[in-house]
Amino acid sequence: MPRYTAPTKDTQFILHDVLKISESTIPGYDELEADFTSAVLEEAGKLATDVLAPLNPVGDTEGCRLENGIVYTPTGFKAAFEQVKEGGWTGLDMPEQYGGQNMPAVIGSAVGEMFSASNQAFTMYQGLTHGAASAILAHGTDAQKDKWLPKMVSCEWTGTMNLTEPHCGTDLGMMRTKAEPQADGSYKITGQKIFISSGDHDMADNIVHLVLAKIVGGPEGIKGVSLFIVPKVMVDDNGDMGARNGVSVGKIEEKMGIHGNSTCVMNYDEATGYLLGDEHKGMRAMFTMMNEARLGVGMQGLAQADAAYQNALDYSKDRLQGRDVTGAKNPDGPADPLIVHPDIRRSLMEQKSFAEGARAFILWGATMIDAAHRSEDKDADGLVSLLTPVIKGFLTDVGYDMTVKAQQVYGGHGYIEEWGMSQFTRDARIAMIYEGANGVQALDLVGRKLAQDGGKHVMAFFDLVKTFIKDNAGKDDAYDAAFLEPLKAASKDLQAAGMYFMQNGMKNPNNALSGSNDFMHMFGHVCLGLMWAQMGKAATEALANGASDTAFYETKLATGRFYMARQLPATALHLARINTGADTVMALDAANF
């Protein structure tokens, strides 16, 4: 069975050596001293390792089942959910007013990675609830917040997002689910929603569905979409639960992975719903959940990659096969461990350098969320909005590839379910799809985010990279050569790609959109390059300051050098592709494919 160990030490390095969070002026950050975050992370790590990780294969093997309209989660999920709730983990970064602990998102992200890595399917029950609660927090009336939030923050009740219908996923304007206004101000919701994660289950007394629907008589298309709170069980004004609402589970989908999460077809049959936010402004309200969810999904890409990597690393040290060509490393044994072989090393270094770089990227993103929410920092808000599709698309595409690489280290044993490596790839696969398929992320990035606010945010990103390079160059030749020069080159490639879009996208937007996937990936590489440059700087400084754990910091530098030398140059290939424009991509008539 796979193991999972929380990356507490690495997370602490990023939080304190790199991001220096406790020195930040963001409200609440002053409390995030190293001892405090260490204690939180240790506790979360224990829960992940001891409780959630052992249930991961159980969830995969058993899956969820629907019997007489009731969804049953896999053995052990319910008890584990109680433990998560009792530990206060579900409201970690929620307001105290509703029972939360009011910690910054950066702590929520650090903990969230551990939970996702140890058991993605399980953690989604909590994750969707968090997203739904955030939408109510942002768009609900005080009465709505008082009514729904306390029990959602505690996960006594869980939440869902209902967007997709059989004939429409990305293109929500085609939605058919309708909402009929009632005399009491509520609505009757009727329609079918599919792919509803955590749609129903036996771990909570009630489920608060957030459902997109069209108010009868409203505008056509996406402009007529509103968001509704639709509880599974009716709740009266005193908070007492009453009759079942007109919400039922059509079926549980058979999926490639995340079997432990109940992905449901949900049927709404004149179910009572309450408008959340403004009429016909459902997309705006939904995007509060969606943006949060996208960052969370990007984190899943990292999480699965890291969990898979940890096991691949163990296996590469345990499994004896072949000899080091430069001389036996285990001469008394029948063979050397796999890790002596250069191609296995290459794979492990790719995984390790991705996971650590991605972790820094995610946590940096979370500090921007905190700055936006807690300090009303509009620049941070704009920058994280620009980077959201990069975090979601790049980290899940590459995260998935990394689980495939980890599986490959096991050879045939990776293909056998018994070893658990297949589950990492099967679970990681969904992250490239849900909360906006990665092609949609690339479109969002190139078609919308680049030009947002007059291109201000992308310029700010380039400035940030440039300033970092300028401020840190010339102190250490080895560092400059290994970190700053590659970052400079990669950033230049990214700017050149942006320039190509500006010059060629006007006359034909397909010249930009044909390169959108490449742009998203090269942007991701530059971000990870920036993270590694920052981590390299922090490690160099720690060593210069006489840090005792020299192996840790030297390993950090070596891992960064690998990323900068072998992974970051991918930007040149992406640029070369982008520069070919739409011609070869769009050449064929659809009929001639």
Next chain:
Amino acid sequence: MPRYTAPTKDTQFILHDVLKISESTIPGYDELEADFTSAVLEEAGKLATDVLAPLNPVGDTEGCRLENGIVYTPTGFKAAFEQVKEGGWTGLDMPEQYGGQNMPAVIGSAVGEMFSASNQAFTMYQGLTHGAASAILAHGTDAQKDKWLPKMVSCEWTGTMNLTEPHCGTDLGMMRTKAEPQADGSYKITGQKIFISSGDHDMADNIVHLVLAKIVGGPEGIKGVSLFIVPKVMVDDNGDMGARNGVSVGKIEEKMGIHGNSTCVMNYDEATGYLLGDEHKGMRAMFTMMNEARLGVGMQGLAQADAAYQNALDYSKDRLQGRDVTGAKNPDGPADPLIVHPDIRRSLMEQKSFAEGARAFILWGATMIDAAHRSEDKDADGLVSLLTPVIKGFLTDVGYDMTVKAQQVYGGHGYIEEWGMSQFTRDARIAMIYEGANGVQALDLVGRKLAQDGGKHVMAFFDLVKTFIKDNAGKDDAYDAAFLEPLKAASKDLQAAGMYFMQNGMKNPNNALSGSNDFMHMFGHVCLGLMWAQMGKAATEALANGASDTAFYETKLATGRFYMARQLPATALHLARINTGADTVMALDAANF
């Protein structure tokens, strides 16, 4: 349910317009006129579409089961196997002497792709038998051939390959299965083998296991390994079946995919075996199977990619979602089909250009096999030996990626088992692992094949590319720019990488081996570039000669241009990585990972 249509027209184009097989001097090729091959391919295609493809999801869903020592294949497999046998497909390229049809390997490959694409798990029963029969054909005594081959060629009896043991896969020198010589010249085989594809099943009366084992008292390690014929049921000299041999199924493995194939743990308990080939020369004999199997596995990479692509293409035309940014293409409908979107196009073009390029590569490889076997062409033998790890490693790595891309076109529907796209990726995943994991292919290529016969074969490959460019340049500027220039650049990158290995691999072999995976991939790209240059030439000529089906040839040119412009430049990135050598790859002590 996914559909599968055999690519007969495209295969015919490669066989006749590009490879011009019927003009070849290879014995037997003169019979391969276009009408003849078309008839064969049409028949095979019908079987694939009508019989094998519908059983593909059945095999995936039901899997195989072991009850009281008997393995049962999924519903319908047995009847389909009878149809394959009755059609004479199992002995297509086997000698007439043993009941085969003696057709060249190039026809076997063309048909094999269709069978694999429509149902990989099913086709493996036949494929493994073919490999085992080839080994007996190459290394058996006349008596052994007469005894085993007729029933294996007809698949009345099927075959297996038994290499892997729990503690050794690639490193077969650690094998523990032993063979004790008996007075009658036979051996008693005892040991356990794992991951045995088609290890047992209910579709044949007997199963002929080829088993690697160490003769007691022989040399240590790989030099003491011999190959044995170990039947499931004993067969006397008259060919009559007798008692069960000491062979039993330990269990059927639960796998990520190819559920329709019974992957067994096989236990040998003093089973009677017969030496095949020379004592202690088992690896040589096994490599006859292995090389054939590697080419077959490379073909599986193509096959799954093409099958997945066909369905992604259909879906992209059917599914209405969003609008073409340059103007609605389906203005009367609620939305435009997915195929209007540039990023969907990009994905489809990647899939299409890979599948068609890979098909040409596979068939070209098969002509070299034919030249080697039928014309005793040592140069062809050397070249295909060099290219075998490229065909296996590159086509299965990229083929897998392409199934993931095809699945992605479906969005959430790609993750649901109901649509069948998950099966393509799960089935394709194994091809990167079995018959030598792709890291081992890269090692074989860089560590062994490059320097084989003094580097003669790789030089021959470069000459072939150079000559092709020289012979075809200067006739058509558009063709030169779109095809020959990119091929020249990519080939130059590949030569530079080879040069780097020569200059740096001597002092430290890790400098070469750290780049082995990159080298395998860039070699694959150059091969596909060469294929596209040849196909582009053939299409240009056909159009110049007034071919009636202009759309077909123009589409071929457009697809080739895409590959050359957007995929082939990957060689530069691979070269950049290779040029960084072993430093960053091997920097860490194993303990510091």
